[in-house]
Amino acid sequence: MDPDAPMASGPEPGVFRWIMGFLLVGACWGLTTPFMRKAAMNYTPPQRPALTDPNNSWLKKKVLGVLYAVIGVLSRPAYAIPLLLNVTGSVWFFILIGKAELSLTVPITNSLAFLFTVLGEWWAEKKVISRDTWIGMAFVLGGIGLCVQSKS
Template structure:
């Protein structure tokens, strides 16, 4: 291939595909949020002795409390599955925005 020949731009997706993509992102965000909220509210953490140990400093107890809360919530499928779908929607959003910027430059 000759390096002097101009590259042909890729065909742009139709407006229907753009709208469908953004609707899917909105559905991923909007439909998963109530499930994540309910799973987080219904979560009761197990007793952890390190969180009430008076030998641990206040800061260490707070950091451990946050750590165990995050691990506990993410290890439950009732929260983890909607969370992964929500994050996937975020990735789709940034991909769509990146493609929209490319189509404006062409």
């Protein structure tokens, strides 16, 4: 196979598949963030003797503190599962930018992530969505529509 030859590509995905791809990335990024935040805020690290040992240097205590915090948070399913979904969204995003129009993919996925973050806060933290936020969300959706319209 000639490495300089153009790659054969299959048929272009339909509009429904593009929409589903954008929605999946936005949902994975936006919905998971409030759940990760909640899990991180509710985490109380256990006491570690190495962090209070006077024989350990300041640098060693800081490095161990970060390491213990990362391991502690990632070992909790309340944080690890949303993080895994969030990273999965990033993989889907990189697949999308390899196929879709870059100037549409980035603003659409980031805008949808904002919308899903608002919904995730409502779901995870029972935050009330204010009237101004609803109006802002409508403007974001309108902006997405204008971006798509400008490319057609």
